[in-house]
Amino acid sequence: MIDTHEQLSRLNPAFVRTLSRSLGVMALSGRVCPVLFEDGRAGVFVVAEYCQDDQTQAVLKLLEQKGFRLVEPSIFVLASALLIAIDRTDHVERQGASYAVQSDTPAQRSSLGELFKEMITWAVRHAASDVHLNVDKFKQDSSVYFTIGGRYLCPERYRYIPTATMLEMLSVAWMGVQGGNGAVFDPMIEQQGRLNLNLVESSGVTRSIALRWASLATDSGPSVCLRLLASQQLELTPDLRTLGYLDCQINALHRARSLQGGAVILAGVVGSGKSTTIATLMRDIPADRKVITIEDPVEYPIPNALQNTISRTLDDRDGNSFDIKLKTIKRSAMNDLLIGEIRDSAGGRALMDLAGCGVNLYTTVHAGSVLLIPDRLASSFIGVARDLLATPGILKLLVYQMLLPRLCSMCSIDYSGLKSHQQLRDFEGFTRDADWLDRWLDAIESLTQTDRQVLRFRSPSGCNTCQSRSLLALPGTIGRTVVAEMIEPQREMEFLDGVKKHNGLGLLRWFNTRQCTALSHPLMTGKSVHQAAIYKMLIGQIDPRELEIRFGSFLNSGQGCGASV
Numbered sequence: 078m079i080d081t082h083e084q085l086s087r088l089n090p091a092f093v094r095t096l097s098r099s100l101g102v103m104a105l106s107g108r109v110c111p112v113l114f115e116d117g118r119a120g121v122f123v124v125a126e127y128c129q130d131d132q133t134q135a136v137l138k139l140l141e142q143k144g145f146r147l148v149e150p151s152i153f154v155l156a157s158a159l160l161i162a163i164d165r166t167d168h169v170e171r172q173g174a175s176y177a178v179q180s181d182t183p184a185q186r187s188s189l190g191e192l193f194k195e196m197i198t199w200a201v202r203h204a205a206s207d208v209h210l211n212v213d214k215f216k217q218d219s220s221v222y223f224t225i226g227g228r229y230l231c232p233e234r235y236r237y238i239p240t241a242t243m244l245e246m247l248s249v250a251w252m253g254v255q256g257g258n259g260a261v262f263d264p265m266i267e268q269q270g271r272l273n274l275n276l277v278e279s280s281g282v283t284r285s286i287a288l289r290w291a292s293l294a295t296d297s298g299p300s301v302c303l304r305l306l307a308s309q310q311l312e313l314t315p316d317l318r319t320l321g322y323l324d325c326q327i328n329a330l331h332r333a334r335s336l337q338g339g340a341v342i343l344a345g346v347v348g349s350g351k352s353t354t355i356a357t358l359m360r361d362i363p364a365d366r367k368v369i370t371i372e373d374p375v376e377y378p379i380p381n382a383l384q385n386t387i388s389r390t391l392d393d394r395d396g397n398s399f400d401i402k403l404k405t406i407k408r409s410a411m412n413d414l415l416i417g418e419i420r421d422s423a424g425g426r427a428l429m430d431l432a433g434c435g436v437n438l439y440t441t442v443h444a445g446s447v448l449l450i451p452d453r454l455a456s457s458f459i460g461v462a463r464d465l466l467a468t469p470g471i472l473k474l475l476v477y478q479m480l481l482p483r484l485c486s487m488c489s490i491d492y493s494g495l496k497s498h499q500q501l502r503d504f505e506g507f508t509r510d511a512d513w514l515d516r517w518l519d520a521i522e523s524l525t526q527t528d529r530q531v532l533r534f535r536s537p538s539g540c541n542t543c544q545s546r547s548l549l550a551l552p553g554t555i556g557r558t559v560v561a562e563m564i565e566p567q568r569e570m571e572f573l574d575g576v577k578k579h580n581g582l583g584l585l586r587w588f589n590t591r592q593c594t595a596l597s598h599p600l601m602t603g604k605s606v607h608q609a610a611i612y613k614m615l616i617g618q619i620d621p622r623e624l625e626i627r628f629g630s631f632l633n634s635g636q637g638c639g640a641s642v
Contacts, residue, residue, distance in 0.1 A: 078125070080156045080234035085163075090114040090148065095164055100139055107157065107188020109133050110164045111140055119145035122155050122163065156234045157195040158221075161188055162242050189242070189249040196221060196235065197286060198276050200305060203549055206348055207305065208288075212243050212264065212298035219243045219298070223549070226557060227348060227480060230549050240298070247292075247301060254290055256388030264299040268292045271374050271388065272303075289374060306376045314357045314377055320350065321483075321559030323609075325601050329474060329563055330358055339473030340432045342419075344444035344453070349479050350559060351441040352376045355415060359439060362413055369406050371399070372417035382415070399423045403430075413437040425459040432471045446606070447477035447562045448584055451576045467577035475564045477606055480557035481613070481623050488540035488553055489533040489617065492518065498537070504622035504630070520631040521621060525596050525611060533617035558618060562606040 079085055085092060096111040096119065097103050109132055110122040119140045127133050137151060155163070200208050200223055207224040221235035221243075244264065250272065251262035257270025272288040289304040314320075317327045333341045341358070343351045356377035362368055368382040375384045385406075387399055400423060406414065407430075416427055418441050432438050444453040451472075454461040465471055495501065501509045503517075518529045539552030566573050569591075575584035593603030596611050604612075607628045613619045625631060 078154050078156065079159065081159065082237050085155075085159065088114075088153075090116040090118065092163075096140075097164060100136075100143065102136060102139070105132060105136070106164050107161045107191055109136055110160060111136050112163075113145075114148055116148075117146070118148040120148045120151045120153060122153050122160055124157050124160055125154050128152060128154055157192045158235060158238050158242075161192050162239045164188070189246040192242075193246050193250045194274060194276060197274055197288070197303070197305070198278075199223075199232075199235075201276065201284070201286060202278075205305060208303040210243060210247060210301040210303070212240060212247070212300065214240060214264075214298040216240060224348065225549050226482060226551055226554065228549075228551065232549060244299075247299070251290075257290065262292075264292075264294065266294055271386070287374065306374065314353050314360070317354070317357055320354060320357060321480075321557075321613075322354075322561065323599055323601055323612075325599065326561060326563060329565060330476075333474035333565070334358060334362065334437070336437075336473060338433070338435045338437065339470050340428060340438040340440065341474045342439075342450055342454075342472065342476070343441045344447065344450050344475070344477045345441075345479060346443065346445070350557075351478065352417065354476075354478065354559070355439055355441060359413065359415060366412035367410060368413045368415075369409060369411045370415035370417070371402060371406070372415070376417070379415075383409075383411075400426070403427055407431070411436065413439065416440040418442065419454065419459060421458060422460050425454065425461045428454065428461055429465055433465070433468070444477065447475050447564050448581075448588055450475050450477070452581070455579075463577055463579060467573045469567055469570075469573065472566045472573075475566070476561055477563075478559050478561040479606060479627065481560055481610060481619050481627070482535075482551055482554040483556055483558040483618055484533055484535060484620060485540060485543035485553050485555045486617075487542040488536040488538075489620075490536055491534070492529045492532060495534045500537075504625035517632060524631060525615060527597055527615055531615055531617065532621060535620045535622075553620075558613065560606050560610040560613060560619075561601075562604065562609060563601070 091114065093113045093115055096113055097106065100111055102109070102111065108124055108127050109130070111119060112122050113119055121133055121136050123130075123133050133152060137147065140147060196208060203223065203225055205223040205225045209222040209224070209229070210219075211222065212219045217240060218237040219240045220231050221238065222229055222231045248262040251257065251268075254270035254272050257268055259266070259268055262268070269289075269291045272290055274286050274288065276284050276286055278284055287306040289306060290301065291304075292299050292301040317330065322330070343354055345351045356379055359368065359382065360379050362381070364381055368379065370379065370382050370384045371387055372384065373388065374386040378384070385402065387402060414431060414436055416424055416438065419425060419428060420443070424440070428438065428440070442450060442453050444450050451463070451466050453459065454466060455463050496511060496514060501514060503509050503513075521532070522529055535551070535553035537552060543550065543553060543555050564572055571587050572584065575587060588605070591603035593608070594600045596608060597615050599612065601609055601612070607624070610619060610624050610628070614621050614624055621631065
């Protein structure tokens with residue numbers, strides 16, 4: 078398999094140009110491409126699916142009929158992106174600083190569509206949550222990045238895609254977008270919408286995938302972010318324990334779900350798994366309760382729920398559609414309602430209207446800690462009244478969660494293994510010596526009051542167990558695990574008093590001085606997300622350096638582990 082231009086340049090004899098146009102086989106564009114080599118012989122570049130195809134054999138025979146001698150071997154398998162870039166060299170000028178987003182023929186549009194599908198298939202196969210197509214109009218080549226396990230990565234096969242090809246591919250892909258603003262892809266404006274694809278997996282099974290499209294018009298060109306959403310998936314989200322919630326936290330979530338009325342609100346940054354947790358919690362709502370959702374778009378199937386996708390434009394011209402849908406839902410005699418995310422005044426009005434009328438409300442917000450959830454809701458952008466938020470029964474459970482890499486149990490190493498490693502690195506990637514390691518571990522022992530022997534660390538090379546999931550995954554880890562902090566306002570009235578008075582500093586002092594068990598104890602009541610992460614570090618699930626990336630170095634003198642506001 079030839080994935081990159083660099084690999085292609087090492088062919089001997091060297092590749093010179095394509096022969097598709099001269100042989101009249103442009104209809105095979107992006108799949109089978111006859112090529113000429115430096116010594117005058119010819120061969121065929123193909124994508125993997127066409128390696129043994131009859132059309133490939135027909136092109137080889139055509140080359141011989143035209144008097145070309147065939148190189149040995151005569152068939153070369155290329156990555157789709159590379160083949161399309163080569164195949165179009167003879168008939169697409171590189172655009173430099175200009176935009177050209179029109180494909181020449183139906184065959185070329187088809188090949189660009191297949192390239193787009195191949196990228197999404199690759200993303201699904203490697204468990205990516207997002208695909209980022211970054212166009213750089215000032216360079217001949219642009220790149221595609223993938224978010225895998227929370228890391229922003231660019232595989233070599235998608236590092237150098239001709240900018241003109243990338244723009245044309247995005248133009249073709251936009252043709253399938255539903256609810257988008259604009260009939261055609263416009264690189265000069267922000268656009269969003271929803272796209273559904275049917276992907277054929279290696280097993281032959283067809284899988285439906287929904288993509289949430291959001292393009293940003295940057296100075297160097299459009300950056301399109303595609304969030305991968307399972308559509309009509311056969312498997313539900315994992316259970317709460319598999320996600321990483323501890324027993325005491327699961328009890329709090331179940332307790333909130335069973336109480337009548339009030340809001341359960343999950344907060345976190347983008348990609349922190351909020352929607353996954355909400356869907357997991359709601360799927361076990363008893364069947365004798367009517368469940369309705371309003372989402373933009375629907376992300377996960379919830380059994381027995383009536384799920385609704387609301388497509389809202391960037392300029393909120395259709396804000397009334399949300400209100401109209403909500404009014405209809407209020408007359409639907411539901412027991413439980415999910416509003417996918419509260420991000421503006423329309424969502425704020427819905428919370429104020431529903432949270433106090435006996436409906437169980439579930440939603441998410443973007444906030445940096447559990448203490449910041451009320452501030453986010455009361456902001457001028459959302460506009461929920463503080464007096465309402467401070468009313469007992471309105472806020473039922475507040476949760477802030479983040480995802481941290483979970484160590485592979487098959488290859489994680491202990492303190493001795495870390496000390497013997499030739500290149501010991503800290504959380505910032507700097508090489509450290511044995512003296513630094515001892516001081517660092519002393520600081521961890523002092524903070525946690527536990528022995529360093531309980532700690533586990535990531536194996537830099539990983540093993541077959543963790544690397545089999547994705548070659549781009551962080552070696553020595555298997556997925557990510559939830560760490561969370563919670564507040565049950567009705568059980569902690571000091572919190573409601575601080576919310577009403579808008580006393581941020583007072584709330585922070587209260588939060589950091591709540592009574593709680595030792596860091597090594599599994600009971601999370603009264604503990605911050607930092608303390609929850611330390612507990613998982615002490616039971617060998619998380620590398621201490623991963624905590625430092627989020628919460629700062631253990632060597633910082635006087636560092637606490639309370640709220641991170």
